[in-house]
Amino acid sequence: MSSSESSPESSSPTLAVTGAGELLQLLRDETPRTRAELAKLTGLARSTVGARVDALLATGLLAPSGEAASTGGRPPVQFAFNPQARVVVGADLGATHGRVALTDLGGKPIGEVAEDVDISAGPDLVLDWLTSRTQRLLDDAGRDASQLIGIGIGLPGPVEHSTGRPMRPPIMPGWDRYDVPAHIRRHFDVPVLVDNDVNIMALGEHATAHPGVEHLLFVKVATGIGAGIINGGVLHRGAVGAAGDLGHVATPHAADVLCTCGNRGCLEAVASGSAISKQLKEIGLDAATSTDIVELARGGNGPAADAIRRAGRTIGEVLATCVSLLNPSVIVIGGSLGLAEGNLIAGVREVVYGRSLPLATGALQIVPAATGEQAGVIGAATMVIQHALTADRVDLAVARRSASSASAS
Amino acid sequence: MSSSESSPESSSPTLAVTGAGELLQLLRDETPRTRAELAKLTGLARSTVGARVDALLATGLLAPSGEAASTGGRPPVQFAFNPQARVVVGADLGATHGRVALTDLGGKPIGEVAEDVDISAGPDLVLDWLTSRTQRLLDDAGRDASQLIGIGIGLPGPVEHSTGRPMRPPIMPGWDRYDVPAHIRRHFDVPVLVDNDVNIMALGEHATAHPGVEHLLFVKVATGIGAGIINGGVLHRGAVGAAGDLGHVATPHAADVLCTCGNRGCLEAVASGSAISKQLKEIGLDAATSTDIVELARGGNGPAADAIRRAGRTIGEVLATCVSLLNPSVIVIGGSLGLAEGNLIAGVREVVYGRSLPLATGALQIVPAATGEQAGVIGAATMVIQHALTADRVDLAVARRSASSASAS
Numbered sequence: 001m002s003s004s005e006s007s008p009e010s011s012s013p014t015l016a017v018t019g020a021g022e023l024l025q026l027l028r029d030e031t032p033r034t035r036a037e038l039a040k041l042t043g044l045a046r047s048t049v050g051a052r053v054d055a056l057l058a059t060g061l062l063a064p065s066g067e068a069a070s071t072g073g074r075p076p077v078q079f080a081f082n083p084q085a086r087v088v089v090g091a092d093l094g095a096t097h098g099r100v101a102l103t104d105l106g107g108k109p110i111g112e113v114a115e116d117v118d119i120s121a122g123p124d125l126v127l128d129w130l131t132s133r134t135q136r137l138l139d140d141a142g143r144d145a146s147q148l149i150g151i152g153i154g155l156p157g158p159v160e161h162s163t164g165r166p167m168r169p170p171i172m173p174g175w176d177r178y179d180v181p182a183h184i185r186r187h188f189d190v191p192v193l194v195d196n197d198v199n200i201m202a203l204g205e206h207a208t209a210h211p212g213v214e215h216l217l218f219v220k221v222a223t224g225i226g227a228g229i230i231n232g233g234v235l236h237r238g239a240v241g242a243a244g245d246l247g248h249v250a251t252p253h254a255a256d257v258l259c260t261c262g263n264r265g266c267l268e269a270v271a272s273g274s275a276i277s278k279q280l281k282e283i284g285l286d287a288a289t290s291t292d293i294v295e296l297a298r299g300g301n302g303p304a305a306d307a308i309r310r311a312g313r314t315i316g317e318v319l320a321t322c323v324s325l326l327n328p329s330v331i332v333i334g335g336s337l338g339l340a341e342g343n344l345i346a347g348v349r350e351v352v353y354g355r356s357l358p359l360a361t362g363a364l365q366i367v368p369a370a371t372g373e374q375a376g377v378i379g380a381a382t383m384v385i386q387h388a389l390t391a392d393r394v395d396l397a398v399a400r401r402s403a404s405s406a407s408a409s
Numbered sequence: 410m411s412s413s414e415s416s417p418e419s420s421s422p423t424l425a426v427t428g429a430g431e432l433l434q435l436l437r438d439e440t441p442r443t444r445a446e447l448a449k450l451t452g453l454a455r456s457t458v459g460a461r462v463d464a465l466l467a468t469g470l471l472a473p474s475g476e477a478a479s480t481g482g483r484p485p486v487q488f489a490f491n492p493q494a495r496v497v498v499g500a501d502l503g504a505t506h507g508r509v510a511l512t513d514l515g516g517k518p519i520g521e522v523a524e525d526v527d528i529s530a531g532p533d534l535v536l537d538w539l540t541s542r543t544q545r546l547l548d549d550a551g552r553d554a555s556q557l558i559g560i561g562i563g564l565p566g567p568v569e570h571s572t573g574r575p576m577r578p579p580i581m582p583g584w585d586r587y588d589v590p591a592h593i594r595r596h597f598d599v600p601v602l603v604d605n606d607v608n609i610m611a612l613g614e615h616a617t618a619h620p621g622v623e624h625l626l627f628v629k630v631a632t633g634i635g636a637g638i639i640n641g642g643v644l645h646r647g648a649v650g651a652a653g654d655l656g657h658v659a660t661p662h663a664a665d666v667l668c669t670c671g672n673r674g675c676l677e678a679v680a681s682g683s684a685i686s687k688q689l690k691e692i693g694l695d696a697a698t699s700t701d702i703v704e705l706a707r708g709g710n711g712p713a714a715d716a717i718r719r720a721g722r723t724i725g726e727v728l729a730t731c732v733s734l735l736n737p738s739v740i741v742i743g744g745s746l747g748l749a750e751g752n753l754i755a756g757v758r759e760v761v762y763g764r765s766l767p768l769a770t771g772a773l774q775i776v777p778a779a780t781g782e783q784a785g786v787i788g789a790a791t792m793v794i795q796h797a798l799t800a801d802r803v804d805l806a807v808a809r810r811s812a813s814s815a816s817a818s
Contacts, residue, residue, distance in 0.1 A: 045454035158768055167768055215648045227734070231640050238736025239624045242769040249730045250764060252661040261766065321658045321730050325636070327647025355659060357670065359567055359576055360651040 023052050024061060024081065024389055032065040032078035053079060060085035061105075083108070087143050088384045089134050089151040092197060092376025093126065095119055095171055095223060100130060101377035102137040105149075105385055107207055111137045112377065119156060122174035123183060131187040149388050150191040151184055152380030154200035156224075161241045164194035170260065193383050197376055198244060199235055201369070202228025203386075204379025205332050209370035215328040218369070219246070221315065221344060222290050222335035223273045229326070235383075247272070249318050267318055271311035273337050279307055290336040297340060308340050312347020319348060320355035327360050334369030342368075432461050433470060433490065433798050441474040441487035462488060469494035470514075492517070496552050497793045498543050498560040501606060501785025502535065504528055504580055504632060509539060510786035511546040514558075514794055516616055520546045521786065528565060531583035532592060540596040558797050559600040560593055561789030563609035565633075570650045573603035579669065602792050606785055607653055608644055610778070611637025612795075613788025614741050618779035624737040627778070628655070630724065630753060631699050631744035632682045638735070644792075656681070658727050676727055680720035682746050688716055699745040706749060717749055721756020728757060729764035736769050743778030751777075 023038055033041075039049045056062035056079075063082040067075040083106040091100045098117035101109045113133050117126055130153070138145060157169025164181040166172055181192035202218035210216055216230040227244040229236040236243050247268035248261050257275075259266035269275055273290030280287050280296070283303060287293040296304035319331060331352070333345045349366050356364075369375055435450055436442060442450075448458045465471035465488075472491040476484040492515040500509045507526035510518045522542050526535055539562070547554060566578025573590040575581055590601035611627035619625055625639040636653035638645040645652050656677035657670050666684075668675035678684055682699030689696050689705070692712060696702045705713035728740060740761070742754045758775050765773075778784055 043454070043457050044452055045457075048452050048454075229734070231645055232643070234641070236640055236735070238769070239738035240736060240768060240772060242766070243734065243736040245733045245736070245766060245769065248766055249733050250661065250726065252659065252664070255661070263764065317659065318730065321727065322734055324654045324658050325638070325652065325731055325734065326645070327649060327652040327654070329648035355672065357651070357654060357657055359649060360647070360654065363649060 023049070024056065027062065027079065027081040028389065030081050030083075032080040034076040034078050036076060081105075085147075086149045087138070087141070087147050088149055088381045088388075089137070090200075090377040090379065090381030090384070091130050091134075091151065091153045092200065092380060093117065093119055093130070093154060094156050094197060094376075098126070098129065098133075099373070099377050100133045100137060101374070101381060102134075102141055102143070103378070103381040105389070107378055107382050107385060109374070109378070109381075110141050112374075113137065114373075119171065119175075120173050123178045123180065127180065127183045131184060134188065145188060148188060148190050150193065150384035151188060152200065152382075152384040153180060153184075153192065153194045154197040154376050154380050155180075155194060156197050158242055158245070159194050159196050161193070161195050161237055164192060166194075167241070191384065191387065193380075193387060195235075195237075195380075195383060196226070196241075196244075198226040199228040199237065200379035200383060201334060201371075201375040202230055202244075202332075202379065203235055203382045204371050204375035204377070205334065205369055206230045206379075207382045208375075208378055210330055210332070213330050215326065216330045216332065217319070217322060217326065217328045218332045218334060219315070219319065219338065220335035221272065221311070221333065221338035225268050225272050225315065225335075227322070231326070246318055246322075251314055252317060253314065267315065271314040276304075276307045276311060276337070280304060294336060294340040297343060305343055308337065308343040309347045311337070312344035313351050314347075315344070316348040316351025317355070320352050323352060323356045323360050323364065329363055329365065331364065331366045332369050333366065334375060339368055339372070432458070433465065436471065436488065436490040437798065439490050439492075441489040443485040443487050445485060490514075495556050495558045496547070496550070497558055497790045497797075498546070499609075499786040499788065499790030499793070500539050500543075500560065500562045501609065501789060502526065502528055502539070502563060503565050503606060503785075507535070507538065507542075508782070508786050509542045509546060510783070510790065511543075511550055511552070512787070512790040514798070516787055516791050516794060518783070518787070519550050521783075522546060523782075528580065528584075529582050532587045532589065536589065536592045540593060543597065554597060557597060557599050559602065559793035560597060561609065561791075561793040562589060562593075562601065562603045563606040563785050563789050564589075564603060565606050567651055567654070568603050568605050570602070570604050570646055573601060575603075576650070600793065600796065602789075602796060604644075604646075604789075604792060605635070605650075605653075607635035608637040608646065609788035609792060610743060610780075610784040611639055611653075611741075611788065612644055612791045613780050613784035613786070614743065614778055615639045615788075616791045617784075617787055619739055619741070622739050624735065625739045625741065626728070626731060626735065626737045627741045627743060628724070628728065628747065629744035630681065630720070630742065630747035634677050634681050634724065634744075636731070640735070655727055655731075660723055661726060662723065676724065680723040685713075685716045685720060685746070689713060703745060703749040706752060714752055717746065717752040718756045720746070721753035722760050723756075724753070725757040725760025726764070729761050732761060732765045732769050732773065738772055738774065740773065740775045741778050742775065743784060748777055748781070 035049050039046050062079045064077050065080040066078055083104045086105055088103050096118055099114040101112040103109050117129055155166055157172050158167045160167050165177045166175040169175050180194045184192045198220045205218050206216055214233050218228040220226050225247040227246045229244050248266040250265045251267050254270040255265040257269045258264055259269035276293050277287050287296050293304055297308055338344055345368055353361055444458055448455050471488045473486050474489040475487055492513045495514055497512050505527055508523040510521040512518050526538055564575055566581050567576045569576050574586045575584040578584055589603045593601045607629045614627050615625055623642050627637040629635050634656040636655045638653050657675040659674045660676050663679040664674040666678045667673055668678035685702050686696050696705050702713055706717055747753055754777055762770055
């Protein structure tokens with residue numbers, strides 16, 4: 001999060017009370033530190049540091065971890081971040097498949113469930129499935145709901161991130177502007193953050209495989225095509241959360257192909273899994289899903305392998321423009337088709353390295369997704385953790401939950 | 410600047426000494442505040458606030474501004490930011506024209522000079538011209554060089570911002586990897602920040618005409634074509650400073666036109682001022698520069714007006730992809746051709762609004778540049794001010810200059 005975004009809070013007169021997040025940021029590297037070291041590192045008054053350390057100890061997010069070398073007198077106590085203190089739920093809902101993971105505050109999965117879930121069954125059924133699986137994961141891990149700091153959800157369509165509502169999602173009947181967080185909060189009274197599936201996959205890949213990279217572009221190629229953008233280390237959602245919508249960009253070589261959006265020549269209409277299915281059907285090959293296409297190619301079917309490679313080249317043409325515009329250092333290719341035996345990524349590399357200027361491609365890596373099917377759930381959990389352990393507001397929410405659960409027990 | 414970028418400094422043990430920038434950020438709205446208010450707003454120890462206020466008073470960046478209402482006893486003194494305390498130089502060097510402005514710390518020009526300067530004369534001649542004009546502007550304003558906090562420079566080519574060196578700039582013979590800051594510092598020992606001309610124009614337009622906008626794309630259309638990107642309120646330079654290089658993106662309708670870069674079908678080869686000059690020459694019209702083309706069109710020449718409009722449509726096709734990728738809320742069209750009588754911007758609007766998805770274009774504004782020819786120098790000065798009054802390191806540099814000039818006087 002940029003400092004300019006957080007400035008309205010920074011200049012609020014309640015910062016001194018709510019600012020425990022600043023200490024936690026320092027401690028998240030899990031290096032134990034004393035109160036004196038924290039005061040010196042932050043320039044905060046000793047009394048302020050003391051109050052915040054006490055608040056964090058009360059939540060369990062901070063734990064004593066031995067004593068520092070004494071400079072005379074009683075040795076000072078050191079504190080370190082405790083990632084097991086709380087848990088997070090990350091959910092990745094696709095068109096026909098749902099995956100839910102329970103993770104610790106480091107984003108490490110503790111438990112996970114994956115099932116066939118039809119997103120077009122509507123929000124009531126799908127979100128009830130999500131809350132029931134969340135409860136089961138908590139039960140299996142021996143964790144109480146009071147230990148949950150938030151739930152992150154990825155959905156297969158555009159989402160207004162600030163409200164958690166899907167915005168005119170094409171493959172999600174009944175979901176338009178549905179208040180997803182309100183539904184979930186009827187079962188779990190925690191912050192619920194919602195984003196589109198490609199954004200959470202970008203977060204997951206960035207956190208897991210490329211944590212130090214400032215500028216990364218994640219491209220999902222499956223039934224549809226979309227991108228998630230990490231700029232300056234943070235997710236770029238754009239003015240209304242529509243950033244990364246590459247599926248309906250015009251491609252040079254298919255101006256006549258009609259897309260489901262009503263335009264012609266969209267990338268998704270010529271290089272997605274559904275487009276390749278149609279192309280193969282025309283020559284008598286039956287491959288209804290992206291997985292079918294990948295299996296055909298893996299089995300040595302020339303036309304299927306060729307179609308994937310061509311899709312890679314077409315996607316590469318659009319990505320060459322993205323490289324000129326954004327100058328990322330890493331492009332990650334994911335999604336079931338994107339990961340297909342290297343065929344698609346080879347097509348992407350061929351065009352991007354051939355087309356873009358040397359300055360922008362000199363240090364550019366184009367790599368397959370490393371997290372595989374877990375990218376979405378890890379990213380959704382990461383979204384919640386980054387929010388909870390950065391924003392001062394949510395820090396307090398964590399503290400409050402702890403206080404109420406402590407008084408209840 | 411994002412907090413993640415500055416975190417190595419934030420966690421440095423010298424932060425308490427160098428952190429005066431934090432106070433200055435609070436005070437830049439020019440609302441007078443007392444020491445007690447500053448301590449409350451920041452959570453810093455009273456002693457820390459006192460030391461930093463003293464340091465800022467010594468530099469003149471902060472000045473006493475009357476007394477607050479007393480709560481009993483001696484009324485506390487209030488302090489406010491003083492934008493006239495120091496000056497900044499912003500320079501905008503184009504292919505054949507140079508402009509230098511002296512501004513206050515609010516980016517407001519105090520003095521300005523514009524002359525014909527041939528960038529291909531090489532760095533020695535051009536940078537000596539820049540330092541001599543800087544000295545003249547200081548003299549004319551009655552300011553001493555010790556009051557200068559930094560010099561910002563825009564160059565017409567790719568620049569490695571971190572070192573201030575041009576990187577293989579196509580129209581700047583003799584400038585490749587030249588150490589621009591070192592040359593300037595032989596005359597003025599202040600921080601020298603260098604960037605490409607389109608980035609500083611984006612900064613100038615953002616600071617002047619769209620200060621609250623988070624996501625903005627500035628497009629310069631003149632002899633060449635380039636873009637500057639504001640993401641999350643800050644300039645997006647990309648992994649190696651090559652972001653915004655739209656001139657060599659492939660266009661759908663001109664795959665056969667050879668570009669100066671060696672590729673075919675680049676945007677610049679079909680929709681720039683130099684491309685339109687060639688197109689008009691083929692039909693017997695003489696328009697050597699962008700200004701000539703604009704004058705022809707303004708004089709009622711149909712083919713010239715039509716060529717500009719067609720260029721706008723072609724640029725619009727590339728910008729439609731940029732809109733899908735970045736989802737900005739404002740696109741600013743600048744440069745001599747971009748500002749031509751509305752012809753070019755009409756072409757851009759026609760294609761972008763027709764092509765992009767409704768979610769991304771619903772609230773999108775496409776507007777002409779407001780700062781006109783001053784965008785570059787204001788942006789270059791803004792770059793220096795943002796750096797000096799944000800980064801703790803440069804704060805100290807300001808303080809040190811002041812200390813040395815104070816001891817010299």
